[in-house]
Structure formats: C-alpha cells, structure tokens
Ligand SMILES: Nc1ncnc2c1ncn2[C@@H]1O[C@H](COP(=O)(O)OP(=O)(O)OP(=O)(O)O)[C@@H](O)[C@H]1O
C-alpha cells in the first residue's frame with residue numbers, strides 16, 4: 351500500500367447522543383486530489399478536524415506512513431501538524447496582519463530564516479497565487495477570491511505534504527468558484543508529492559478537479575470512485591445527491 | 603429544555619449552579635494555561651510590547667480625566683464634611699489616601715476594563731468565530747499562549763502605571779480645587795498630605811491594580827476565546843466579560859483590602 355498516503359480505519363465520533371461518524375473507512379491516495387462530498391451536517395468538517403488533530407476520534411485509526419496519528423501524544427501531534435496545511439472555508443486570514451505577514455507567519459513561527467530568505471519564500475508563494483503586488487494590503491482590502499488565494503499561499507508556504515481544503519468554494523460566485531477550482535488543480539499539478547483533500551458541496555467542481563471522490567452519508571463512506579464512476583454509478587444515494595433531486599433515499 | 607414541561611425552581615437553580623461551576627472550571631483551566639504560557643518559551647516580546655502599547659494608548663486619556671475629576675469632586679464633598687467641624691486642612695490627606703489606596707486601583711481598572719477588557723473579548727471572539735483561532739492551531743501554534751499570554755502579561759504590567767497616573771492627576775485635582783476654589787490654606791494642606799500619605803499606600807494600591815489588570819485581561823480573553831455563533835456571540839462574550847470582570851474587581855477588592863488591612867494598621 352505504498353500509494354496510500356493516509357488511511358482512515360473505522361473512525362467513530364459522537365457528540366453527546368449524536369453519532370456523527372459511525373465507522374469511516376477511506377484511503378486518501380498520495381499525490382492526488384481526493385474530494386469528500388456529502389450533505390450538510392454529515393460530519394465532513396468533523397472528519398477534517400480529526401485528520402488535523404484538532405478533534406480526537408472516539409475510536410478508529412488514522413494511519414500515516416505506518417504511524418497511527420490517533421495514538422500520538424500532544425507534542426508529537428504538534429509536530430505532525432507541521433506536515434499539514436489547511437485552507438479554511440472563509441480563508442481565516444489573521445486580520446491584524448497584512449497579506450505578506452499572514453503568509454510569512456508560519457515561517458517566522460517555525461523556521462529560523464534570514465529576512466532575505468523569508469522574503470524570497472513569501473514572494474514565491476504570493477506569486478504562485480498571483481498576489482505578488484497585493485502583499486502590503488490588509489485582508490479586508492482583498493476580494494473573497496483573493497483572500498482564498500492568500501489562504502492557499504499561506505497553507506502552501508511551508509511546503510506541506512498534505513493540503514486540506516474545507517469547502518473552498520462555498521459562497522463564491524460561479525466565476526470565482528471556477529477560479530479557485532483551477533487554483534486547487536493547478537497547485538496539485540505543480541507540486542509533486544502533494545496530497546490534497548477537498549471538502550465540497552459543489553458537484554460540478556468536484557467532477558472537474560477530483561482524482562478520487564468519496565461520499566459520506568449517515569456517518570459512513572458509502573461510495574468511492576473516480577469522477578467517471580460517479581457519473582455512471584447507479585447507487586441511488588449518489589445519483590440523488592449528484593443530480594440534486596428531492597425524491598430518493600436521502601430525506602430532507 | 604425541550605419545552606415538554608416548565609422547569610421547576612430546583613431544576614433551574616441546579617442548572618444555574620452547574621453553569622457557574624462549569625464556567626469556573628473553564629476559566630481556571632484557561633488562565634492557568636495562559637500563565638504557564640507566559641513562563642515557557644517561545645517568548646514573544648514583540649507581542650507583549652504591542653499589547654502594552656495598546657493598553658496604555660487605549661486607556662491613558664480616560665484614566666487621566668477620571669482621575670482628575672474624581673480628585674476634584676472628592677475635594678468638594680469632603681469640604682462639605684470637614685467644614686462642619688473645622689478640619690478643612692484634612693481634605694488633602696483624606697482624599698489622597700482614598701485615591702491611592704482605593705479609588706485609584708478600582709476606578710482605573712474599571713475604566714480599563716471597559717476599554718481594554720472589552721476589546722480583548724471582542725478581538726478574540728472575532729478570531730474564534732472567523733476560524734482564525736483554528737487556523738493558529740492548525741499551524742502548530744498554541745493559541746492560548748500566542749493570544750492570551752501577551753495580553754494578560756501586558757495588562758498586569760500596564761495597570762499599575764495607569765493607576766499611578768490616576769493617583770497623580772487625582773492629587774493635582776484635589777489640591778487645585780482645595781487651594782484655589784475652596785480657598786483652603788495651602789500650608790497645612792500640603793503638610794498634612796505629606797505626613798499622612800505613606801509610599802506604602804501608593805505601592806499597595808498599585809499592587810492591587812496589577813491584580814485587577816490580571817482579572818480584566820484573563821476574563822476578557824477567556825470569554826472571547828470561547829465565543830460562539832457569529833457577531834451576536836461576540837457581542838455577548840464582550841458584555842459578559844465586562845460585567846464579570848467588573849464585579850470580580852469589586853469582590854476581590856474587598857477581600858484583598860481585608861487581608862492587607864492589618865499590614866498597614868500598626869504604622870499609625
Ligand atoms: N464541536 C461540536 N460539538 C457538538 N456537535 C458538533 C460539533 N462539531 C460538529 N458537530 C455536529 O456534528 C455534525 C457534523 O458537523 P460538520 O460540521 O462536520 O458537518 P459538515 O458535514 O461539515 O456540514 P457542512 O457541509 O454544512 O459544513 C453536525 O450535526 C454538528 O452539529
């Protein structure tokens with residue numbers, strides 16, 4: 351299983367009486383984009399937070415290079431987070447800092463760099479998302495799509511092995527959506543060894559950018575496959591979700 | 603509270619007590635972790651200085667105005683009292699004693715609470731609901747150490763300075779009103795003031811204000827850190843922080859004053 355970057359094994363998580371994840375099994379392949387789809391409230395964000403170590407699962411394992419992340423202590427977990435970059439749904443840029451400082455921030459905190467080296471790294475990250483001339487601005491001076499791009503640059507700047515995107519295109523206009531999708535695909539294609547996990551509600555974009563699609567339904571992964579598999583499947587749940595119909599096994 | 607039946611008194615009292623106990627536990631844990639964050643590396647001196655500047659810059663003008671007028675109004679009020687038995691020379695010493703020991707630390711921290719505690723709760727609350735705190739954590743940074751430690755440290759350091767400024771302008775206020783408006787004889791006025799007011803009064807008041815500064819910043823940060831639910835949640839966190847810290851200052855002040863009182867009795 352050399353190409354299996356991350357393996358989720360029977361992950362369970364409940365909040366009080368609410369069972370959110372009821373045994374999630376999923377392989378996230380190395381060097382590819384995996385998109386997780388599913389209805390609002392099925393636990394996609396919870397899954398991402400568990401992956402990031404921000405939440406602990408009740409049971410199950412997350413295998414990463416033969417190591418079980420769920421068994422790590424706090425300091426090992428902190429180290430592990432250094433291998434991840436996360437793009438938050440609303441970008442989550444620090445609004446007390448300029449765009450440049452936002453992107454420099456993870457480098458300043460974790461890597462001892464000379465100011466010149468730091469600037470080279472940050473400028474390269476800014477340029478890769480087409481924001482080189484906007485580094486001096488505050489986050490609120492950018493448009494939504496520009497903020498999202500800055501967030502991608504910030505997640506990328508330390509060259510993580512894993513990039514997690516939580517609904518990167520929700521709430522953007524169609525053109526901006528296409529733009530951000532292009533950015534995700536472009537980043538993937540230009541970064542060897544990068545493993546991306548995207549959460550999305552947007553079926554069209556998903557079919558466009560994904561190498562692999564997994565559908566989360568009632569706390570389990572009920573479908574895994576390529577975009578073509580999704581287009582041709584006769585799984586009624588997937589069909590209903592993809593086509594956005596009211597009738598079917600998924601009840602509102 | 604599903605609305606099946608109304609809660610009886612015992613149940614709602616129980617829920618209230620449970621809420622207070624939960625809050626206390628959460629506050630204690632948060633604050634202990636923040637204090638530990640001050641002591642251990644990484645030390646973020648730049649953030650500390652930035653916060654000290656913020657605290658001072660936000661509050662200095664209101665603290666000076668409050669101090670001056672508190673001194674002035676107390677001069678008038680104590681003239682009313684002391685004038686009845688011809689002891690107007692005591693106005694200065696009495697008012698300055700009250701300022702340095704009590705009014706300085708308490709009023710300064712209440713003003714700073716309104717200005718700085720609320721700003722801290724709002725800022726951290728906004729960071730929470732906009733996922734900026736999650737973002738910090740996802741970058742392998744301890745958000746409590748990064749956000750709360752410098753704010754608490756800065757407020758502890760700045761509050762005594764602001765308190766001393768309050769005391770200073772308060773003393774000027776009372777002196778000016780007494781000698782220029784009430785026409786008290788300046789000689790005995792300043793003699794008594796110097797004789798009655800001990801440096802320990804000033805230091806004690808400043809020390810108390812440092813404790814109040816700790817309360818203001820820790821409560822503000824704690825409430826903001828745990829804010830939920832968008833702009834409304836941030837507003838609630840801010841209000842709750844200001845009210846809780848304000849009440850806590852007055853309650854803690856009583857107990858600290860009672861504990862500190864024996865220390866200053868024997869010198870008179
Ligand atoms: N910290 C928490 N405490 C309690 N319940 C939670 C918590 N986080 C999530 N939940 C619950 O878990 C369920 C899944 O939430 P999650 O945010 O993962 O949904 P989602 O699949 O990401 O939905 P969306 O597509 O709308 O973002 C929801 O019902 C939510 O109420």
Ligand SMILES: [Mg+2]
Nearest residue numbers: 394395396517
């Ligand atoms: Mg979500």
